[in-house]
Amino acid sequence: xxxxxxxAGDLIERTSSTLRVQNIVQLSxxxxxxxxxxxxVLNVMNTRLGWLIDRIDQIERRLIxxxxxxxxxxxxxxxxxxxxxxxxVNLTTSAALTICLVIAALFVSAFIRPQIGSVVALAWIATxxxxxxxxxxxxxxxxxxxxxxxxxxxxSREIIERQAGEDSGSEEG
Numbered sequence: 001x002x003x004x005x006x007x008a009g010d011l012i013e014r015t016s017s018t019l020r021v022q023n024i025v026q027l028s029x030x031x032x033x034x035x036x037x038x039x040x041v042l043n044v045m046n047t048r049l050g051w052l053i054d055r056i057d058q059i060e061r062r063l064i065x066x067x068x069x070x071x072x073x074x075x076x077x078x079x080x081x082x083x084x085x086x087x088x089v090n091l092t093t094s095a096a097l098t099i100c101l102v103i104a105a106l107f108v109s110a111f112i113r114p115q116i117g118s119v120v121a122l123a124w125i126a127t128x129x130x131x132x133x134x135x136x137x138x139x140x141x142x143x144x145x146x147x148x149x150x151x152x153x154x155x156s157r158e159i160i161e162r163q164a165g166e167d168s169g170s171e172e173g
Contacts, residue, residue, distance in 0.1 A: 038096045084137045
């Protein structure tokens, strides 16, 4: 019982310092600003992903009706863009969750004896890696988006040929 009281008293003593809490809030500002920036980028990525999904659905409906014309030839490239965009959104969301972990760990670290600075550092590095990967995928998606219709159809044919090669390779093995 005495141990529990001593632990509780120690915790109250460490958390009652206004200065300590102010320092933690100051430390958490950089990750909070990063979280806001990630949210803004995520909004842009989700808008693009939504547009891609709508465009693919529209072309597929036209294909069913037989009125798609050459638009149908662009579907593989659009699906690849959708894949890039979806992975970018997933990684960006994961980065946002990881930065929330950083913020929580910063607060927890001030109130516990074992030092968890390594956990905070690793979570920060993981966040940066996820943001880097997400932005790279977003760059790949936007590069495909800026191609003209002829280039998109050519890209689609390359995707179809590659998939056909992979399918025939898996049938031989």
